Amino acid sequence: AQSVSQHNHHVILSEAASLELGCNYSYGGTVNLFWYVQYPGQHLQLLLKYFSGDPLVKGIKGFEAEFIKSKFSFNLRKPSVQWSDTAEYFCAVRPSSNTGKLIFGQGTTLQVKP
Amino acid sequence: KAGVTQTPRYLIKTRGQQVTLSCSPISGHRSVSWYQQTPGQGLQFLFEYFSETQRNKGNFPGRFSGRQFSNSRSEMNVSTLELGDSALYLCASSPGQPGKETQYFGPGTRLLVL
Numbered sequence: 001a002q003s004v005s006q007h008n009h010h011v012i013l014s015e016a017a018s019l020e021l022g023c024n025y026s027y028g029g030t031v032n033l034f035w036y037v038q039y040p041g042q043h044l045q046l047l048l049k050y051f052s053g054d055p056l057v058k059g060i061k062g063f064e065a066e067f068i069k070s071k072f073s074f075n076l077r078k079p080s081v082q083w084s085d086t087a088e089y090f091c092a093v094r095p096s097s098n099t100g101k102l103i104f105g106q107g108t109t110l111q112v113k114p
Numbered sequence: 115k116a117g118v119t120q121t122p123r124y125l126i127k128t129r130g131q132q133v134t135l136s137c138s139p140i141s142g143h144r145s146v147s148w149y150q151q152t153p154g155q156g157l158q159f160l161f162e163y164f165s166e167t168q169r170n171k172g173n174f175p176g177r178f179s180g181r182q183f184s185n186s187r188s189e190m191n192v193s194t195l196e197l198g199d200s201a202l203y204l205c206a207s208s209p210g211q212p213g214k215e216t217q218y219f220g221p222g223t224r225l226l227v228l
Contacts, residue, residue, distance in 0.1 A: 012204040032215070042159045044204065051214050090157065099208060100147040100162025100170045107156060 002027045004093050006105035013081050014113050021076040021108050023091030033074040034092040034102065044090070050074065051096070061085070067114055083114045116141065118207050118220035126226045132193040135223045139186050139207030145169070146188040146218060148180060151202040160203075163188050164210045192225075200227045 007022035025031065035047040048059025055067040065076045072093060091105040119138045127133050130218075139146050147170075148160040162170040163182035180190040192199055202224050206217035 012159065033183075036214075036219075043221040046216060046218070049216055083140075085213075092157075097208055097212055099145050099164065099212050100217075101159045101172070102147070102149075102157075103159070103197075103216060104157035 002093065002095070004091055004098070004105035006089075006091055006108050008108045009106065010109045010111070012111045012113065016080050017112075019076070019078040019081045019085070021089055021091075021111070023074045023076065023105055024093075025072050025093040025103070026076070026095060027095060029074075030096040030099050032094045032096050033067060034063075034094075035063070035074075035076050036090045036092060036104075037087045038090065038107075039087045043097050047076070047089070053056065067104070081112050082110045086110060086112045103106055118205055118218055120203075120205050120220040122223060122224050124224050124226075127195050127228065128228050129195055129197060131195050132191060133195060133225060134189055134191045135203055135205075135225075137188045137190075137205030137207075137220060139188070139205075142217055143207035143209055144186050145208045145210035146182060146186065147206045147208075147213070148190050149204040149206065150174075151204055152200075152223070157204070160190065167219045179184070197225065197227050198206075200225060 004025045032048040037045045058064045089108045092102040121136045144162045147162040153158045159172040166182045177193045182188045202222045204222045205220045208215045208217045
């Protein structure tokens with residue numbers, strides 16, 4: 001069965017620290033990959049996505065992610081976090097032949113201390 | 115463009131009752147997917163509708179059902195509510211074309227079953 005694993009459930013960082021959130025998936029075929037963010041009291045928003053091409057993708061608010069096919073990974077990074085990045089982050093995978101049915105990881109809660 | 119809208123935003127029901135939730139997709143989007151979000155299970159896919167037909171289905175019991183209308187609006191119904199159905203129910207819409215689909219989420223309907 002397809003699954004997504006996010007390594008860290010709760011991360012606490014100080015402002016200006018660098019961030020890397022791990023995401024691994026299990027699926028044998030071609031996939032589309034996503035990172036979504038849920039700020040407190042707000043709905044899920046797309047941070048970035050990978051469909052094909054350059055495995056390093058850039059998203060909103062200075063976030064980027066790298067797809068490493070051999071490792072089935074799609075880790076999220078940000079060089080310098082801000083207090084406003086406090087949120088829950090979800091990695092999601094979908095077989096590229098599909099349209100619906102995103103498979104989500106359990107989520108990582110990021111707390112940034114000012 | 116207006117985003118995905120969901121009604122109602124909050125709902126309280128008692129065990130054994132049924133409930134209907136509504137979702138209006140982004141204008142022009144023909145695919146609507148539903149997800150259940152709980153602290154214990156995270157985000158789980160319920161089903162996807164496209165052109166009034168269910169195209170994908172998750173692993174939920176038959177008490178969970180949905181439909182889509184000709185204007186792409188969708189409803190989901192949960193019959194014989196159980197305490198464990200308390201959750202945030204999210205709707206997401208996308209154009210509906212396989213390949214480079216991005217799902218956009220609504221604010222959700224928070225259901226509390228007493």
